[in-house]
Amino acid sequence: MLFAYTYVQHKMEKMQQFIDFLFFEVWCKAPGAGPFGMHLFNGNPELKAVVTAFHYSDAKGADFFNGHVQHIYTLFANLQPAQIAQLQNWYRGNNDLEKVCANNPAAQLVRYAELQAQHPTLHDELAHFFKGLYDHSLLGLKALREVIGEIDDHYTSFAQANRLGKCPFCGLNDLLGAYHSKREAYDHYLPKALYPFNTINFRNLVPTCHHCNSSYKGSKNPARTFKDPCGVQARRKLFYPFATQAWRIELRVKLSHTDHKNLKPNDIDLSFGPPALAEEICTWNDVYGIEERYRAKLCDSDAKAWIVEVLDEWRWHTESGGTDGKTPEKYLRGIQRHTKQAPYANSNFLKHGFLQACDAAGMFADQHA
Helix, strand or coil: CCCCCCCCCCHHHHHHHHHHHHHHHHHCCCCCCCCCCHHHHCCCHHHHHHHHHHHCCCCHHHHHHHHHHHHHHHHHCCCCHHHHHHHHHHHHHHHCHHHHHCCCCCCCCCCHHHHHHHCHHHHHHHHHHHHHHCCHHHHCCHHHHHHHCCHHHHHHHHHHHCCCCECCCCCCCECCCCCCCCCCCEEECCCCCCCCCCCCCCCCEEECCHHHHHHHHCCCCCCEEEECCCCCEEECCCCCCCCCCCCCCEEEEEECCCCHHHCCHHHEEEEEECHHHHHHHHHHHHHHCHHHHHHHHCCCHHHHHHHHHHHHHHHHHHHCCCCCCCCHHHHHHHHHHHHHHCCCHHHHHHHHHHHHHHHHCCHHHHHHC
16 A cells, blocks of 8 residues: 555444444343343434334335344344453454554454354344445435435545545556545455454445456455465455555566567566565555556556657757756656655656666667667
8 A cells, every 4th residue: 555544534433333332232231131122222312313213114224224233132142241252352353443454463353254153143144234234225314314424425525635636555546536426436445245343434444446446456355365384364464544654665666678669567577665564565465466557557658658758858858959858867856856746646656666767777778879
């Protein structure tokens, strides 16, 4: 990930707060609490009002929500204290995205697979419930929408706070912004098909360009990306999308020949830094196909145009006696300045590294000769 997003506070977060209340104050207290009833929601008047409105609604989403809340309550009522404690730890772990990304052992990350192994019946109900939370048939219901707002409004606020306009997962594609009538999809960073409890947590919902979201990441599991010596899927560090401490990815490009018209992906060597972020970078590359995409970019028409710009400037410099154009050295210094000021505009971070590699390979000297 090239840079982190700024997290946006929004009333849509109330939906996760509702789910937190349901889990800890309703379901986890079900053993010994007696029959299910509206009194269980007294501690959260807004949620109680929503559940009450759903009770008198014939909408599919309302029936889905209330029906599962009650059924899951009955299943929790039969659990032992140790089982409740374990589920609470799993819930907290899956929703602490910052610790998950840092591979902090305090975050007890759980997948549906582990949940099913220990609680098969409960797994089925929880899976159906949490996978269905992020759905317009529920989030679009008036009784809920009036309390939590709309996701399109959240996206508008998000776009206003994150003005770079580039997808941070690739740096190649623009993101739809505040002046567009459409929006990008929110990717579940920890896939909702694999992980329970965080479907509507906006720490786990990140706007992402189509190619990063659908073409490359898909349902890949960024939190378990390699096998340990015993062949077991293990966790690895990954970038936290809303980190407050900035970082800068170092990209170095090396070319195996100087014929830019016939450059192929195998002719390009990429290396990334800094070493302190090696594990996060490796996960990022695996999940989003970064090396493949950057190599492809450096073989397409944009990269060829970058080279032509340098050569044209050099030609103008030569023909004008050095008064109008720029030598490659001077041109590259200008690109370096642009990259420091705006690394992601016009793919400057990639352009700079590529043109440096062209210069180091002697491509400009060969062309000039």
